Amino acid sequence: MRIKSVHHIAIIASDYEKSKIFYTEVLGLRILKETYREERDSYKLDLALGDQYLIELFSFPAYVPRPSRPEATGLRHLAFTVANVEEAAEELRSKNIAVEDIRIDEITGKKFTFFSDPDRLPLELYEA
Structure with missing residues (x-):
């Protein structure tokens, strides 16, 4: 196996809207696509830094806190x-x-x- 690069980083947010503002307005990442998945009651936000696909930001109604x-x-x-x-x-x-x-x-x-x-x-x- 030869890994070429990191494809993306996935983050689950406890407050999706607050995190969406943080990553887009504070850090300046660009929204590529926002998808609502009704069966999961969950959002997936694809974010880029320049031309590089970088972060998938998720919301889940029943997330589990992690240190x-x-x-x-x-x-x-x-x-x-x-x-x-x-x-x-x-x-x-x-x-x-x-x-x-x-x-x-x-x-x-x-x-x-x-x-x-x-x-x-x-x-x-x-x-x-």
Whole structure:
């Protein structure tokens, strides 16, 4: 098997509309398609970053909470590349999004920081 790339990341939101606003208006992802699945009473929102299909955002009426702090078992975080971490962090703060202090990756020397989506999914900004 030879994996070519990551196809998408799937996220289940506890409050679909709140998360939809966060990922589109705060982070600026573009909506490709929104589908309502009546048999599941569920939405699926396909989101892109530029031309790259990136995130599937789901709603489910009976979701199960899962720990997702950066050190929990499972998905540790989702990282986005930015040109300038300070500027990106300030933009998030201007939209009332809490952002951790900027740190330096001890291996690469690059700047990074963490913030959370509406369900406390840890997200990272990584300078490249």
